[in-house]
Amino acid sequence: MEELARDYHSPDVTDREIAIFELGIKLAALFHLVFGAPIKNDEETKKSIAEGIKASIECQPFVKSVKVEITDLKEGMSHHYTKSNEYDYTYVSGKNLQAEVEIVYRNWKAVGRVQWMSDLNYPMMFIKSITQL
């Protein structure tokens, strides 16, 4: 079936490039699937949500492994997101989500990350490495 799937791509693209394309797909799928999930600054809550999205993305084609970490988020002095009252929680966003995905497509391994870059004010997705197996 991988052979079949290969046929849909332009013949101009290499296996290495398909590995990189699949990496982009998975980082964006991970980000947009978990983005907006309610969350509080509590270790067990953050761990459960991180493990749920990891298990989900690991179902997708060519995914070898996924790491997800949700970091604490504070905005100013007044928001601790610790459920000190019913409305005191936040959500998973580019600012508190860090993830790494490893793709293997044929004999290429592509590793990429999404993480918040303060200088860009942006949750940057980037290719960390691409290596031949």
Added chain:
Amino acid sequence: MEELARDYHSPDVTDREIAIFELGIKLAALFHLVFGAPIKNDEETKKSIAEGIKASIECQPFVKSVKVEITDLKEGMSHHYTKSNEYDYTYVSGKNLQAEVEIVYRNWKAVGRVQWMSDLNYPMMFIKSITQL
């Protein structure tokens, strides 16, 4: 802060009705947040995803408890969603998601469910019980 929030509602509505309103909000939030998450027919994967969404929804206002179950899904003889090949998986949908949410708002407890109803071909959300504490 609950007092403050109460003021936004029409004065016509009762606490019992607000409990029911909050129940509707949480069932829909749960459904739409996890809908579309990739999934395969493997117990550990389904459990991780179910626990992640449970942990997330339990952060929301007035949520007392959440139960989530993801059931197996087969369509025809050829689709088993067991990762027999890279493309053989499915996603969380109205057909394989069952959840129950318990809300406590002031002295009212509202319990509701979402589950697939074959007669309606629809993932029905409904109020299971509303009781005074």
Added chain:
Amino acid sequence: MEELARDYHSPDVTDREIAIFELGIKLAALFHLVFGAPIKNDEETKKSIAEGIKASIECQPFVKSVKVEITDLKEGMSHHYTKSNEYDYTYVSGKNLQAEVEIVYRNWKAVGRVQWMSDLNYPMMFIKSITQL
């Protein structure tokens, strides 16, 4: 089919309460479906996205009408979200989304809103009115 759906609810609940329950469902569905959509501070872009989510939610049961407005969002002096560079945009969130939904269930009309409340630091969903037709 509405008759059939009625049977799933606890016999304790009234038609008025089901209208309120359905209102909660729709406000949360709307919010979570459009939350996280990329957006820039440009009238046409915001209007297209608002109309898309309106058209979608109007497909759901008992929805009579939907109004959606996406307001401008600025954070500090340096972020204008006007695509002054490739990374200068933001996303639909509780802070820039306002919506109103009108439900008719049998002879009850329920109207509710979601809008940002600075005092709660929260996108509050509330019942604006409930009236008998």
Added chain:
Amino acid sequence: MEELARDYHSPDVTDREIAIFELGIKLAALFHLVFGAPIKNDEETKKSIAEGIKASIECQPFVKSVKVEITDLKEGMSHHYTKSNEYDYTYVSGKNLQAEVEIVYRNWKAVGRVQWMSDLNYPMMFIKSITQL
């Protein structure tokens, strides 16, 4: 700022590969953002939703153009998704969504699509072309 962003990638990757990576990101973002949106088989509804997601994805970095089409979906004789009753509608999924995205990163143009492939039972994302400008 594009210069700054370039620095996050492994020095091993070329501009052509970054264009392909960005293409993967955008196809997946588009797919996961609109997936699950309620929809009925009505031209105006489908057009509004398609235009909303197009406007949203066009805000993202390096996106030159986006085309989105939502096709009709029927399952068996009894489901027409025309709102013949309150529950008779469906949602945007891999089966009824077709989209094409064009990325320009520096002097490379990458075009890709997502569309349903019956032979794979899968909404395939693929690279249609990659050309130097």
